[in-house]
Amino acid sequence: MPRVWRLLPTPTGTPFTFWYAVLLGVTSYVADTADPSWVDEVLQASSTDVTHLAQAPALVLVASALWVAGGLASPFVAVFLLVLTALERRIGGVRTVVVFLVGHVVATLATEVPVGFAVLFDRLPDSSLHRLDYGISFGVAASVGALAGLLRPWARWPVLVVFGGLLLQDLVNMTDPISNWGHLIALAVGVGMWHWVRRWDAEGMEKVAPGRA
Template identity: 65%
Template sequence: MERSTTGPAHTSEPVPASRTLPGGAARAAPPPVLAGLLPTPAGTPFTVAYAAVLAVTSLVAALAEPGWVHTLHQDSSTDVAHLLRSPVPVLLASALWIAGGLLSPYAAAFVLALTALERRIGGVRTACVFLAGHVLATLATEIPVGLAVLAGRLPGTSLHRLDYGVSFGVAASVGALAGLLGPRLRWPLLFLAGGAVLDGLYDFEDPVTDWGHLVALAVGVAAWPLVRRWHRPAPPHGIGDR
């Protein structure tokens, strides 16, 4: 029997989400994929809170008197002298800055990597991965510097080299995130991250820091068994796992 088509038409198709602007005009919601790449207070509270802190310190670095900013950076530096004197405070203080400010590539990498990682393993565990990369890569680079100074291979000024920023934590987060992605995204991501690190080593402008990036990336990769146990299915609009 055929259905009658004389009655009011009904549809089961979902209505796209929209927001109402003042005056009654409708505004389309952001594309789901784009929304999944950006942090939100409810979905990624750790990333949002940390990004807010970094935004404040970056504004301070951009607007304050340069000499005062240099003093702040020096006091936050994870050099050998500071690590021997007050290791925990200086490791935490160092992670409050982005080298290059908000326009640095590390700022974009921070937001994208930590957002994707936090959506999959949660905020506390993301913080653990980030801190592991930040701390272990710092120690792996600064301890050899201290030993080289003791052996007379480096001058004493190397004990006070300026070293601060979130890049080690970001590198570890990228490495850990790769382990939660499917092969089609995992290997290109590692290729790009590893290529950037090796390019820095080739330029030899700051080999100690660049070796630290390589160590941090390896820390993230070494964490694959752990983060895979922590993994929870990502929302459909997140970075794909295929």
């Protein structure tokens, strides 16, 4: 039973994941219960669209990660809890924040900057500069990619194939092409961080058992 509970975040074992999950629970509750017009205004202000990224990039990149697109029913919530808990137990809270933020920021810029250029060259309408874009999914996808690098091969490749396959299916179905591309980019970012997460994991193992080879 204790091993099962280790799959979920705790305030002492995985403080970043635990308190971030609490924060997301609060914002999701607010989004479900507050005045819809006010919620819409807040989400619009938190959107990482081209206009907001040009005006206040740091602020909006942080604000957009305080909300869950689709609320607590989103499948990314379950993935968030399991993956970030496992990742934080392996590499620590600060480094998990780094992985999450790098995926969130890189995937956001990689999808929104082309939109800006497309509007500039009249390939997309001006309304594309104000598209609603927020949530934790890019950071979660990057965390999945990073965690895969710490798994044994028999688990690593099925995780990447299944998760990547679901993201590709969303892209094929054209559910939200810009976000769908962002998810795949974020996953690739996480995979690209294998060298660092493996080194961080090894450093953590050395601290636990410094005398072992």
